[in-house]
Amino acid sequence: MAPRTYEKLGPTGAAASTHHLGTSTALTVLARGGNAFDAAVAAGFVLQVVEPHLCGPGGEVPVVFSTAADPRPRVLCGQGVAPAAATIDHYRAEGCTIVPGTGLLAATVPGAWDAWLTLLRDHGTWELADVLAPALGYAAGGFPLVPRIPDTIATVAEHFRTHWPSSAAQWLPDGGIPRRSHRLPVLAATWERLLGEAQGPSREARLDAARAAWSRGFVAEEVDRFCRTPVRDETGQDHAGVLTADDLAGWSATYEDALVVDAGAGWQVAKCGPWSQGPALAQTLRLLDGTDLTYADGIATADTVHVTAEAAKLAFADREAWYGDSAPVPMADLLGEDYTAARRRLIGELACRELRPGAPGGRDPRLAALATDHDRPIGKGTEGPGTGEPTVARLGEGAATGEPAPSEPSLTRQGVARGDTVHIDVVDAAGNMVSATPSGGWLQSSPVIPELGFCLGTRAQMFWLEEGLASSLVPGRRPRTTLSPSLGLRDGEPRVAFGTPGGDQQDQWQLCFLLAHTRAGLDLQAAIDAPAWHTTSFPASFAPRGWEPAGLVVESRLGADTVDELARRGHRVTDAGPWALGRLSAVGRGDDGLLAAAADRRSGVGSAAAL
Numbered sequence: 001m002a003p004r005t006y007e008k009l010g011p012t013g014a015a016a017s018t019h020h021l022g023t024s025t026a027l028t029v030l031a032r033g034g035n036a037f038d039a040a041v042a043a044g045f046v047l048q049v050v051e052p053h054l055c056g057p058g059g060e061v062p063v064v065f066s067t068a069a070d071p072r073p074r075v076l077c078g079q080g081v082a083p084a085a086a087t088i089d090h091y092r093a094e095g096c097t098i099v100p101g102t103g104l105l106a107a108t109v110p111g112a113w114d115a116w117l118t119l120l121r122d123h124g125t126w127e128l129a130d131v132l133a134p135a136l137g138y139a140a141g142g143f144p145l146v147p148r149i150p151d152t153i154a155t156v157a158e159h160f161r162t163h164w165p166s167s168a169a170q171w172l173p174d175g176g177i178p179r180r181s182h183r184l185p186v187l188a189a190t191w192e193r194l195l196g197e198a199q200g201p202s203r204e205a206r207l208d209a210a211r212a213a214w215s216r217g218f219v220a221e222e223v224d225r226f227c228r229t230p231v232r233d234e235t236g237q238d239h240a241g242v243l244t245a246d247d248l249a250g251w252s253a254t255y256e257d258a259l260v261v262d263a264g265a266g267w268q269v270a271k272c273g274p275w276s277q278g279p280a281l282a283q284t285l286r287l288l289d290g291t292d293l294t295y296a297d298g299i300a301t302a303d304t305v306h307v308t309a310e311a312a313k314l315a316f317a318d319r320e321a322w323y324g325d326s327a328p329v330p331m332a333d334l335l336g337e338d339y340t341a342a343r344r345r346l347i348g349e350l351a352c353r354e355l356r357p358g359a360p361g362g363r364d365p366r367l368a369a370l371a372t373d374h375d376r377p378i379g380k381g382t383e384g385p386g387t388g389e390p391t392v393a394r395l396g397e398g399a400a401t402g403e404p405a406p407s408e409p410s411l412t413r414q415g416v417a418r419g420d421t422v423h424i425d426v427v428d429a430a431g432n433m434v435s436a437t438p439s440g441g442w443l444q445s446s447p448v449i450p451e452l453g454f455c456l457g458t459r460a461q462m463f464w465l466e467e468g469l470a471s472s473l474v475p476g477r478r479p480r481t482t483l484s485p486s487l488g489l490r491d492g493e494p495r496v497a498f499g500t501p502g503g504d505q506q507d508q509w510q511l512c513f514l515l516a517h518t519r520a521g522l523d524l525q526a527a528i529d530a531p532a533w534h535t536t537s538f539p540a541s542f543a544p545r546g547w548e549p550a551g552l553v554v555e556s557r558l559g560a561d562t563v564d565e566l567a568r569r570g571h572r573v574t575d576a577g578p579w580a581l582g583r584l585s586a587v588g589r590g591d592d593g594l595l596a597a598a599a600d601r602r603s604g605v606g607s608a609a610a611l
Contacts, residue, residue: 007525007598009590010610014597015039016585017424018054018501020607021143022047023599025134026426027609029126036432037065037124038131040424041116044438045135047422048112048454049184050143052443053152054501055422057187057454059440060111062272063119064258064485066494068431073258073270073487073494077478078115079459080108081251081325084475085242088465091473094239098370099461099473101543102445103233104241106458108479110223112438113214115253121207123432128198128210132191140188142181146605153177156444163232164447167455171443186453193218215252219452220245226449227456234543243456258487261285261335265518270487274322274329274470277541278484281507283315284308285514286340287347295520299531299558300512302565308515309535309552309571310347312508314356316538321357321365324470325478326463333360351570353549355538368464368471371539373546421483421501425587427595433587435485435497437506461543482541486510488518488588496524498586500600504541508534509582524586524598525608531557532581548572555581 008014013030017023025046026039034042040063048056055061061078091099099106120131153160153171160168161175170186171178197213200206213219227241258270261282269285271278288311294301300308322329333339339360346356355372357365421439426432440457448455462480463473471480484506488496496517500509509532516527536551552571554563557578567573583606585599597608 005525005529005601007523007596008608008610009594009596011429011594012611013039013426013428014587014595014608014610015043015424015426016587016597016599016606016608017043017047018422018583018585018603018606019047019050019146020605021050021138022422022424023607023609026424027611028134030426030428031611034126035124035430036426036428036434037119038126039428040426040434040436041120041124042131042134043424043426044112044116044436045132046138047424047438049135049138049187051146051422053149054420054442055438056441056443057113058110058446058456059438060108060457060459060481060483061115061436061438062276062481062483062485063115063434063436064270064272064487064497065123065434066432066487067123071431071492071494073260073489075256075258075272076115076119076253077256077272077275078111078253079275079478079481079483080111080457081476081478082108082460082463082473083243083247085244086460086473086475088467088473090242091465095237096235096465098465098543098545099463100233100235100239101458101461103231103239103458104227104243104446104456105233105239106460107227107241107243107446107456108459109243109247109251110441110457111251111253112441114211114251117207117211118253121204127203128207129195132195136188136191139184139191142183144181145178150177150179152444159232166448166450167443169450170448170453184453186450188453190219190452190454211252215248220248222449222451223248223456231447241456259331260489262289263488263514263518264289266491267518268489268492269514270489272484274331275325275478276481276484277319277323277504277507278486279323279331279334280312280315280319281484281486281510283318283334283340284311284507284511286335287311287314287344289340293515293519295516298516298520298522298526300515302562304515305533305554305558305562305566306351306569306571307347308511309533310352312511312535313352313537314343314346314358316504317355317357320355320371320539321367322360322470324472324480326472326474327468327470329470330360330363336360349569351550351552353537353570366469368466368469370464370545420503421506423485423499423501423583423585425497425499425585425597427497427587427589429595433487433494433497433589435487435499437483437485437499437501439483439501462541480541482506484510488514494589496586496588498584500582500584502582504538505534505581509584512582513584513586524588524596528584528586528598528600531555533558534581553581555579
C-alpha cells in the first residue's frame with residue numbers, strides 16, 4: 001500500500017487533469033481571474049500538445065458542466081459526425097468488414113476546436129489569444145515527453161518511415177525517436193494563423209471568426225485536400241478518406257440537457273446521452289439501487305465487486321443493442337423502474353458468461369453479427385479469451401493503466417498502437433463546474449496533415465458496418481463514443497466533477513470511484529486511490545471489437561481472499577497488479593465551501609491542485 005495522500009483544498013479554485021501541465025495551466029488561469037470555463041479550455045489545448053498520443057487538435061471532446069447562474073447540468077457535444085460519403089456500401093466496397101482503427105477511413109468531423117471555442121464564447125471570459133497562449137508556447141518552444149510518448153512512437157516508427165512520411169517528419173526528428181522533449185512548430189503556426197483570423201468587434205465575434213477559419217477556411221481546405229490521397233491503414237491496404245471541407249462546414253458543437261439519474265445516498269449523476277456510453281453508468285447505478293454494497297476499511301468486498309460487475313454486464317449489453325445516434329434510443333424505458341427491476345433479477349451468485357441485452361418496452365434487441373463473436377483479441381489491458389474455467393491470470397508490468405500499450409503483434413505489423421484519452425475537471429469559487437474528456441487525433445492513429453501539424457481522429461471505428469443498428473454507420477450521425485465525463489450532485493446541487501480515460505472502462509472505473517466516495521465515505525483522493533476493477537464481458541468499442549466472457553480485471557489490493565472468491569464465483573479474473581486501473585481526476589465543493597481536487601497516482605503524470 002502506497003502512503004496515504006490527501007485531496008487538495010482551497011477557497012478560490014481547484015483543478016485536476018491527467019497531466020501536471022494541464023492542471024498547472026488551469027490553476028494559473030484561475031489565479032489570474034479566469035473562471036472555470038477559461039481554465040478548462042486553456043488546459044484542454046495544453047493537453048493536445050503534451051499528451052499527443054492521447055488527444056489532439058483533430059479529435060473530439062464531450063463536456064458536462066453547470067454554471068454559477070444555473071446549477072442544472074448541461075452537455076456540450078464536441079463529437080463530430082460521419083462524413084456525407086461515409087456509407088456502409090462504400091466501406092464494404094473498400095473491402096472492410098469493420099471500420100479500420102487507423103488511417104483516413106475512420107475520420108469523423110474533428111470537433112474539439114469548435115467545442116472548446118463554443119464553450120469559451122458562451123461561458124468563459126477570456127480572449128482566445130490568452131486562453132491559447134500556454135499551449136502555443138509549449139508547441140513552439142518545446143514540451144517534456146512523458147515515457148509513454150517515446151514508447152508509442154517507437155511502436156509505429158517503422159510504419160511512419162514506410163507509409164506515413166508526414167508523421168515521420170514530425171515525430172522522428174533526424175530519423176530518431178525523441179526521448180526528453182519535442183516541439184511542434186507547424187501546429188504552432190496553424191494556431192497563430194487561426195488567431196490572425198480571429199477578428200471582430202466583440203469577444204464573441206472574434207471567437208466565431210476563429211471557428212469559421214477552422215470549419216470554412218484554410219483548415220477545412222487542407223483537410224479536404226489531404227483526405228483525397230490514399231494512405232496505409234491497419235487493413236494492410238491504402239485507402240483514401242471521405243471527409244471533405246463541406247463536412248466540416250456543415251457541423252458545429254451543440255448543447256443538450258444532461259441525463260440525470262439517482263445514484264443513491266442522496267446523490268445524482270449527470271451524464272451525456274446515448275450517443276456516448278454515459279448512460280451505461282446511469283443504468284448500472286439504477287440496477288444497484290437498494291443493493292447493500294459493503295466495504296472493509298474502504299476496500300470493496302467480493303460481494304460488492306461481484307454484484308457491480310454483473311450489473312455493468314447488463315448495462316453494457318444494453319449499450320451494445322440500444323445506444324447510438326443512428327436510430328431512436330428508448331432511454332426512458334431503459335431507465336424505467338419495471339425494466340430495471342426485471343434486469344436486476346438476472347444478477348445471480350455466479351458470473352454470467354452471456355451477452356444479455358434486454359427488451360425495453362417489448363422491443364426485440366438486435367446485436368451486430370460480430371458483436372457476439374468473442375474469438376477475437378480484446379485489445380490492451382486484458383488477456384485473450386480463455387476456456388471458460390475460472391482462473392486468475394496476471395498482466396505484465398504497466399498493463400491496463402489507461403495509457404496506450406503496444407497492440408498484439410499481428411496488429412503492430414500494420415503500425416497500430418491503440419490510443420486513449422485525457423480528462424480535465426475544474427471548479428471555481430463562483431460555482432462554475434466543468435468535466436471534460438478530450439480524445440482522438442492520436443499521433444499514432446492517422447498520418448499528420450503536413451500543412452497543419454496534426455492528424456485526424458479515428459472515432460468512426462465505433463460504427464458497425466451493418467444496417468439497422470443504433471450504432472450503424474450513417475452519414476451525418478455521431479459514432480457511439482466511449483468518452484464519458486460526469487458531474488455528481490447531492491440533493492440537486494453540483495458537488496463533484498469527475499472522469500477518466502480508459503475506453504470501455506471509463507464508466508466502470510468511475511463507478512468504483514463514485515461508490516467509494518458516496519457509499520464508503522472516502523474523500524476524493526482516497527476514493528480515486530481505492531482498488532478498482534472492471535469487466536471485459538461485452539464487445540469492445542475499438543477494432544477488432546472482441547470480448548471475453550466472464551472476464552474481470554482487478555487490482556490486487558482488493559486482497560488475495562477477495563480475488564480467490566471472485567474466481568470461485570466463475571469470474572475469469574486477471575490480476576492487473578496493485579496500481580494499474582484508471583487515470584481518474586476529480587474536483588468538488590464541500591459543505592464548508594472549500595474546493596477540493598484529486599488525481600490518480602497510478603500513471604505518475606496526472607495532478608491536482610487548489611488555491
